[in-house]
Amino acid sequence: MKVLDVGCGAGDDAIDIAARVMPGGQITAVDLSESLITEAVRRASGRGLPVNFEVGDAQALRFPNMSFDAVRCERTLMHVPDTARAVSEMARVVRPGGRIVVQDFDWETQFCDSPYKETTRKIALSFCDGMKNGWIGRCLARLFREAGIADITTSFHTLPVTYEFLQLLLGGHIVRAVHTGALGAQEADLWWTHLAKANASGAFLYGFTAFVVCGVKPPPRV
DSSP, rough: OOOEEEEOTTSSSHHHHHHHSSSEEEEEEEEHHHHHHHHHHHHHHHHHSSSEEEEEOTTTTTTTTTTEEEEEEEEEGGSSSSHHHHHHHHHHEEEEEEEEEEEEEEEEEEEEOSSSSHHHHHHHHHHHHSSSSHHHHHHHHHHHHHHEEEEEEEEEEEOOOOOHHHHHHHHHHHHHHHHHTTTOHHOOOOOOOHHHHHHTTTTEEHHHHHHHEEEEEOOOOO
């Protein structure tokens, strides 16, 4: 199979898929970040895998129509300005009968066991709204339909995260929110302190929802 990985990042998934399509298959992986593509090339070097990495824009793929048997895109569309265009491009480059799968988050589905409800809501909503497409998970099936994709299925995956991961995910956002006055310094401190204590006692809970949407490009109408 010829597979396209859109928004491949540092290439780990593309490298894994390349091993699965041997012999005879080929993976093409694109990302807008030149530095990530450089790292992906480094990671794949010397493995003898059928994978090619290149800088590319999900909204304007350079490939001819019907170039691939399958297209995947993971944790990318939340950052893309024109998501409809990106999905349309994926539909364009996949062959009739080929499959498209996209996985992304819906950042307004964040959940947290905290007594500070209003603070939690401020943090979750402002983080969601700070993304180009914080609601992208819930929009994917519609975007597939609008791009002419058929046999669409949607699955939902609840992803709990660790306290340490949450610090990486929200730490900078909360600092900026305090700096701009969107969040009070004391309420941010109380919120973090409670979660740290919950983590120490084994009662920490935080997570959000990932959407996985799959579909098939139908044959052209006669």
